[in-house]
Amino acid sequence: MAEIQLKNVSKRWGNFVAVDAFDLAIADEEFLVLLGPSGCGKTTTMRMIAGLEEITDGEIFIGERLVNRLEPKDRDIAMVFQSYGLYPTMSVYENIRFPLKVRRVAKDEHHERVMRAAKMVELTDFLERRPAELSGGQRQRVALARAIVRQPTVFLMDEPLSNLDAKLRVSTRSQIKNLHHELRTTTIYVTHDQIEAMTLADRVVVMNKGVVQQVGTPLEIYDRPANTFVAGFIGSPAMNLIDGTIGDGVFTGQNVTIKGLPATVSGPVTLGFRAEDAAARPDGGGEIAAPIFSLELLGEASMVTVQAGGALVAVKVPKDFAAEIGSAFSAAVPAGICHLFDAESGKRIAV
Amino acid sequence: MPHRTFIWFILPSALAMLIFIALPIVSILVQSLFVENERVLVTVENCGPFGCQKEVRVDAQATAALQREHPLGRFNGLGTYGNRSHLAFSEIAAIWNARPTLAGFLSEVMTLPFYRALAFTLAYTAVVTPLVIALGFFIALAVDALPRMVKGPVIFMSLLPMMITPLIGSLVLFWMIDSNGIIGASIQALANDPSLSLKASATLAWITLFVYGIWHSAPFAFVVFYAGLQTVPQDTMESAMIDGASRWERVRYVVLPHLSPLVVFVALIQLMDNFRVFEPIVGFSAQANATSLSFNIYNDLRSTGTPLFGSAAATSVLTLAGVALLLTPVLVRTWRDFKRSR
Amino acid sequence: MTAKTRRRPPVLAVLSTAFIVLWLVLAAFPFLWTLWGSFKVQGDFFSRQDWVNALTGVHTIAETGGPFTGRGYYGAWVTKEFWRAAINTGIVTVSVVLISLTFGTLGGYALSRSPHRYAFWILIAALIFRAMPHITLVSGYLLPFFQLNVWGYLTTAIVVLVAINQPFTLWMLHSFFKSIPKDLDESAMVDGCSRFQAFRMVIIPVMWPGVVTTGLFSFLLAYNDFAVTATLLTQDNQTMVPKIASFLGTTQVQGNVMYAVSAVVSATVPLFLLVLFFQRQIVSGLTAGAVKG
Structure with a gap:
């Protein structure tokens, strides 16, 4: 158990900057999620912590130890890979036992520890099989068992769920959450799926193009996105972002007029609100008025899309809402649900 | 992988290549500047019952001592490159001046050992490479259409000419085309000419060597293309059928483009291998009618008495220059791809 | 289809x-x-x-x-003592295969796992080396070998053949290693292996098919070689192929061509068996370089 510190960590390949000055302290027992689109540097960051990638600049501490120059094997970490990295020539049992074997853990402990790990991930029935004979979900659990069998200081997980189908992903997700609760091991988890991030994380780090965009609890990130990138990445659907100008507390854009915003801001801005915060105004007179572009039934509700402020804007409506595409639609977007971002930099404007 | 780890892993392999491939290149460059020591001659007076005679003899001891002192031989600068066995500048000039017609000039030049070898090497490379590719492609197409059952045995038999030791393969054919061998005798019978021999005429000897080369290498092209055919995208093939492409058009517009990287690969390997042709010449005992650059080097090294190191080295340098020319387009292309991919 | x-x-x-x-x-x-x-x-x-x-x-x-x-x-076998040549060939080919594979797997693995630019250049250098006619290299060895008194021994021929074999072995193993996911050695390293342990305990067991295939081609190169064995070995140390070549000089004259014919058939049998049992590996090996390289 240990805390991890990254001090100004950077990774460059030639002129290409993969990770730029990553600076973060991860608390002991914390579940930290690195979130971002592919190529944002989240995996590279994790691989630098694991020692699989050389660090161009900066320092990484695990506990009190500076690990920059340490081999992966000396960092006391365990890692679950996206494609699991199981050893195809070994049985499940041997796979799980491998870390104990190469680390020269006393032989008489092996069996008990392998069995305990296998039990935690419900693999006891498959121990004699080869990885090739397992389903995707079972392979995933072998990888998990191999990581927990050694009780390392840190768990690293690189998109461990991305190769599973949607249903398995949900159940494995809760298994991982439960494992962390039981083992209390500091965990760093890389994903591009914001739902995984929201459900698992104590804190989320949102990254884009090698730069940290925002660090915070899932709720903070959902409620107060630091910029348009985070706003557009978090939530399902993501936050509506519309361009327009603000003056005297009134925001105006294509098909949009919102009153009651802070009068301190003026000029071109990007305004954001979440689809579930807005509502339909069947009687008209809402802040957004435009013909319906599309109407989709989601199950528990429906989603109406209209064109406004140069973008497609989604509004959540009750599932029994019925209207023709092209017919007039009006939505209530009160000032209270709106977020304002600088039109140039995309940064959140504090109100 | 950190540099240090990389170095340890690559070291044995890199050292082996450095010492036994890179250094020998330096070695032939140096050797080519020297020629063999002259033998030390002494004049001895031999007095017998019929009076005294003066005789010139080789002083073996002094020669050996000289050899010990200068193992490389005498320094000759670039002289070896210009002599009759190599680029033969003065001979060419003389022929040029004496012979007014181009054909006559060429036929005279072809008597010079280096040009004779160069001509055969180039002809062999130029003839065998495309024919191997074409034959291999057609075999692959035909085998691909066979029922699954017979494919295994067919591939097995097809592989034999390639797997065989080149010298042995050429011997096997050599014995068959012997005027007493099955093919040689049959051809004589067919042509009704008992003096006809595939070995005697230069043209026939060349053709025999070409045929051997194609026979030997076609399986390689076949196997590569056959494997390529297994990965032809079925979607594209089927959409071409739906679009109304004929069988030939499907081969032309779907199969060939799919195989084109493989054609480049086979061509590259074949160019390298054909350019160093030499075992078949030994196997067919064809040196009277056809020699290659590699054969000339071998011949110099095996020459009775002292090996002609300087001469072999000079031919080697010229051969390597040829290889370099051959590889240049490939290297330029690789370099461009590499630049673009970064 | x-x-x-x-x-x-x-x-x-x-x-x-x-x-x-x-x-x-x-x-x-x-x-x-x-x-x-x-x-x-x-x-x-x-x-x-x-x-x-x-x-x-x-x-x-x-x-x-x-x-x-x-x-x-x-x-051939008794009168002309072809068995000596057969034993020599055995020694040379087995040694060449074992050493080539040891060097080649180490080097090929490193090349497949290094993201650095020099790995690319080493492969290109190997490609150029692959194109060198063997006899030109031999003409570079001969004089130095005479001077160093290492000419004529089987060991010398083995070392030379290993070296000549390296460019090809490196390329082939490199492309096989490339097809093994990096996740595998990386998990091993995280699990507690050094780079070499990961290579030995995790990668090599998975690599067997590739190693066998490459070994086959190393065998063929050593077995079929004429340029090196004919020029670097003494009469007593000759392997089968140069021995057959030297038969031609002597037996043709004596009317003993059938000795050479029998020797040729004898030398072909191992190759025949090789193709028979390893056809699949040979085909996959020939295409590995083409499809991936």
Whole structure:
């Protein structure tokens, strides 16, 4: 158990900057999620912590130890890979036992520890099989068992769920959450799926193009996105972002007029609100008025899309809402649900 | 992988290549500047019952001592490159001046050992490479259409000419085309000419060597293309059928483009291998009618008495220059791809 | 391919089958003929009058009393001591294969896992080295080897063949290693292995098919070599191929061509078995370089 510190960590390949000055302290027992689109540097960051990638600049501490120059094997970490990295020539049992074997853990402990790990991930029935004979979900659990069998200081997980189908992903997700609760091991988890991030994380780090965009609890990130990138990445659907100008507390854009915003801001801005915060105004007179572009039934509700402020804007409506595409639609977007971002930099404007 | 780890892993392999491939290149460059020591001659007076005679003899001891002192031989600068066995500048000039017609000039030049070898090497490379590719492609197409059952045995038999030791393969054919061998005798019978021999005429000897080369290498092209055919995208093939492409058009517009990287690969390997042709010449005992650059080097090294190191080295340098020319387009292309991919 | 895209008009099918049959005759007949002929006497195998003699064995019956004779084999193996050459070939090929694979797996692994630019350049250098005609390299060795007094020994030939083999081995193993996911060695390293342990305990067990295939081709190179073994070995240390070549000089004159024919057949048998048992690996090996490299 240990805390991890990254001090100004950077990774460059030639002129290409993969990770730029990553600076973060991860608390002991914390579940930290690195979130971002592919190529944002989240995996590279994790691989630098694991020692699989050389660090161009900066320092990484695990506990009190500076690990920059340490081999992966000396960092006391365990890692679950996206494609699991199981050893195809070994049985499940041997796979799980491998870390104990190469680390020269006393032989008489092996069996008990392998069995305990296998039990935690419900693999006891498959121990004699080869990885090739397992389903995707079972392979995933072998990888998990191999990581927990050694009780390392840190768990690293690189998109461990991305190769599973949607249903398995949900159940494995809760298994991982439960494992962390039981083992209390500091965990760093890389994903591009914001739902995984929201459900698992104590804190989320949102990254884009090698730069940290925002660090915070899932709720903070959902409620107060630091910029348009985070706003557009978090939530399902993501936050509506519309361009327009603000003056005297009134925001105006294509098909949009919102009153009651802070009068301190003026000029071109990007305004954001979440689809579930807005509502339909069947009687008209809402802040957004435009013909319906599309109407989709989601199950528990429906989603109406209209064109406004140069973008497609989604509004959540009750599932029994019925209207023709092209017919007039009006939505209530009160000032209270709106977020304002600088039109140039995309940064959140504090109100 | 950190540099240090990389170095340890690559070291044995890199050292082996450095010492036994890179250094020998330096070695032939140096050797080519020297020629063999002259033998030390002494004049001895031999007095017998019929009076005294003066005789010139080789002083073996002094020669050996000289050899010990200068193992490389005498320094000759670039002289070896210009002599009759190599680029033969003065001979060419003389022929040029004496012979007014181009054909006559060429036929005279072809008597010079280096040009004779160069001509055969180039002809062999130029003839065998495309024919191997074409034959291999057609075999692959035909085998691909066979029922699954017979494919295994067919591939097995097809592989034999390639797997065989080149010298042995050429011997096997050599014995068959012997005027007493099955093919040689049959051809004589067919042509009704008992003096006809595939070995005697230069043209026939060349053709025999070409045929051997194609026979030997076609399986390689076949196997590569056959494997390529297994990965032809079925979607594209089927959409071409739906679009109304004929069988030939499907081969032309779907199969060939799919195989084109493989054609480049086979061509590259074949160019390298054909350019160093030499075992078949030994196997067919064809040196009277056809020699290659590699054969000339071998011949110099095996020459009775002292090996002609300087001469072999000079031919080697010229051969390597040829290889370099051959590889240049490939290297330029690789370099461009590499630049673009970064 | 599916049935539909395969179906061909009958004319084409007949032509293509005829073509294959013709090719198979060209490919396999010389070997069958020589194998058959090696059990005859020279008068039959090189028959002046009629090639049918080689089938019926008129002279063989006349000279030995039976339709088949092992005289050629006796002459080659016993009289001419071909067995020495066979043993030498065994020593050379086995050593070359083992050393080449050891060097090649280490180097090929490093090249496949290094993201650095120099790895690319080493591969290009290997490609250039691959193109060097072997005899030019030999002409570079000969004089220094004489001076250093290492000429003529099997060890020398083995070392040289290993080196000449390296460019090809590196390329082939490199492309096989590339096909093994990096996740595998990385998990091993996180699990507690050093780079070398990961290579030995995790990667090599997975790599066996590739190692076997590359080994086959190393074997072929060493077994089939003529340029190096013919020039770098003394008479006593000769391997099979140069030994056969030297038979030609002597036996042709003495009327003992059948010794050479028998030796040729003997030397072909191992290759034949090799293709028989490792056809799949050979095919995959030939294409590995092409498809991935």
